[in-house]
Amino acid sequence: MTGILYAAGIYLILRRSLVKLIIGIVVLGNGVNLLIFLMGGLVKGQPPIIPKDSHHIEGIFADPVPQALILTAIVISFGLQSFAIVLIKRAYKVLQTDDIDAMNKTDDIE
């Protein structure tokens, strides 16, 4: 699943349309989040809370760190994606095109 998301994301980024570029970045971002989630290990276990009468947890428990990481990553990517959408709208208005191949003015040797 992560692999599919990565592949799709990279494919979309390589397309010429601006909108597809953004969608590609969103898809890739989700792929990463899923990867972090997987790296924590998917287990059916208890919540990671230490009981009152002992110092450590017995048995299998779910790792809370990846979940905290994903939460942070999701919030950050949400902010960036909303910025990106405003940016492409603006770019379309100013440049009158959504074709990335037409955006080569900043690379002219003039």
Added chain:
Amino acid sequence: MIENLSIFPILGQAIVAVILLFFWRRPKWQRILSIFGSSVNLFIAAALFYFIYEHGTQTTQLGNWEAPFGITMVADLLAVSLVLLTNIVGFVLSIYSNANMVSARVKFGYYAMFHFLIMGLSGAFLTGDIFNMYVWFEVIIISSFVLLTIGGRKIQIEGAVKYFTLNMLSSIVFLTGIAMLYGVTGTLNMAELGRVIPTIENTGIVDTISLIFFIGFGVKAGVFPLYFWLPASYHTPPAAVSALFGGLLTKVGVYAMIRTFTLIFPLSEMNQIILAVIAIFTIFFGGIGALVQKDVLRVFSYLIICHIGFMVGGLSLFTEVALVGAVFYMFHDIIVKTTLFMMGGVFFRIFGNTKLYNMGGLMNNYPRLSLLFAIPLFALVGIPPLSGFWPKISLFGASYETGNIIMLVSFIFASLITLIIIAKVWNDTFAKKELETAKLKQLKYFDQFDRREKTAMILPIALLIGVTLYYSFFSEHIQIVAERIGHDLMHPETYIKAVFPSKN
């Protein structure tokens, strides 16, 4: 008080930025407050630097969670030196912005974003947690997006699209690296990682992860196959913004590389070769790219890339002397590149644009200014005794000692090509006869500035040139600092010991 010292630079910038948000519609107040806030922060950073220099590495455990469970902030000498330089640059640029930034842009929160960006930079330098570093990187890029697009000219938006895409991509790659690293080691604290990684038997996966990190940081730093966003976007925003970007943003990538490849993944032989090859290509492509450009800001952008090669090359040699050279070069480069882009802003005000073929006659019309501007240009080439010369001694010496002759040749090539480029820039802007060009009506030219605006434009440049001259004539001070940093980098035990005082 003392144990929280290492978060003060971050906190200081955050407070300034938040206060500035309250003065959203009052550009004049924002200008004054920004200069005041920057000077206070400069003082804090200098105090922190002095403290660390005297007492050694300090750590702060955020929320009092013991490492490796909480987020650790580690103020070692490399980090605080970079924070100090960041704050110096921030201070001079907040003066420079007075002349360079029109009020309309200030009203869209330019200064607040400026301070948030510096906060992000300080955070990225000081953090001791790899995921926290990712978060600071995001703080940096989101504020840099805003700074890049503020004003919304056509070319800016176009540059921003490229800048945005590649930086997003690099963050995603970086995050992938973090995910895999967590999967392998189960920790994200950099000092803990430095202890755990050598015990992992499967070195293949460690090398793979380290290369994923290298790609992520490489986009930020602008190394060879990944640099195309840099010359496409750095010349588009106003000079104050590109000076900030050119001086500091790529250096964060280099800093992250130096940190991860000394502390977390000490370079294996294969990685050393990969880094060396990339450094050499970066030097060649950056240099040759700069040679053909006709816009002075784009020339400077390519020179950034060329000189990133020096630092990555120094890292790839991976001896103490080479790291001393790389670190010293980074210190020098931050100051000089900022100065160059600020000079670009002055050129723009004098000539109305920054094309080399439209300029000329600066030496006749502004002789004192030309003399001033000659210093950073020569320092960039590394003509002794100016600052670019000293780190090159270490770098050349290290590449000779390790027998890496190709690296030595490409360092010499880079110095030579920089000389050629600077000679060309000098010829076109200063020495050539003045051209008759039609003046733009809506632009306020340099000779129309009043005294205050002229001072605001030239004083910061003069201040940074003062720093360059300090590097040049008191280079033994910098060398001592760089040698201590190099020693610490090659002996990561000291870093680990500072984070876990009880366990060793």
